[in-house]
Amino acid sequence: MKQRFYQLWKDLHSQLEGFVYQKVRDTDLAKDLIQEVFIKVQAHSHTLKDDTKVTSWIFQITRNVIADHYRQIKKEQKVALPSDPVGEDILLENHTDAVTEEFAQCILPLIWMLPTKYREALLLSEIEGISQKEMADKLGISYSAVKSRVQRGRKLLKEMLMKCCEIETDCYGNVIDYQRKPFAEKFF
Template sequence: FLKMQAKLPQLREPEKAAPWLFRIAKNTIIDHYRQAANQPVAGLVAEPAGIEQEDITQEFAYCIRPFIDSLPEKYRQALLLVEIQGISQKELAERLGISYSGAKSRVQRGREMLKEALLECCHIRTDRYGNVLGYEKRE
């Protein structure tokens, strides 16, 4: 009601007040549910007992280095520069003297090769955002 009253000066055609009021009410309801959807609900996401997410991620990053090192040179180099050192793919292209699309392809192929090697060796549990929750060696 307060929103409708505040927006009353914006009403240009009084004969269309009913649809105008309906639209404000509808938008207010949509806004309410959007905000509610963005609020985390306590207790729904289980935290690993005794180990923080950052610790798992750092430990996992340390463990994947041998897998990266086992990739063919051009893919290893691309992943080390982009994923470990944090340079952009555009900068990678400039450093290696290749096209930007070539650099993107090289990084993507390297990621795929790394993923295949990791999944062959280990069972990796992730959340829906791709964060590593845990991992264990396959038998």
């Protein structure tokens, strides 16, 4: 068991440190929080149900440690009462917005990898915000053909995303975290 955690530490340490640093912007604090993460990983290793998801499990613990850190700061500064769900929602919303913005930068290169008719449909509808009816007029094809292209393009894009990233969403489908799979570099 100790060997396994040592290997996890070795494999994920710099990646986790970079992830935490992005959230706290303090190198020493990031190192402290990473130590706390691995203490929790060791203490709660018995709760991991699927060994194939160990990386996402560790990143979830990391997100929780970061959230706990900010909750503690709020508590100490008395910016929001501990029972105030609004203060907590703002913290989580800011984190989700940052992750969504970062994740969105990955999507455009993948759209450009789609076959032309699907790429064109997604660029016009999703990126430029043109309605599907306007797109049908612009492309000189039927409305149902445009709908099909957009749906098929979205499906192909989703398949590409699932191949290159582990994506975690909230109950509304918003991306709250993602992690590139080790072989994902070939997509970018």
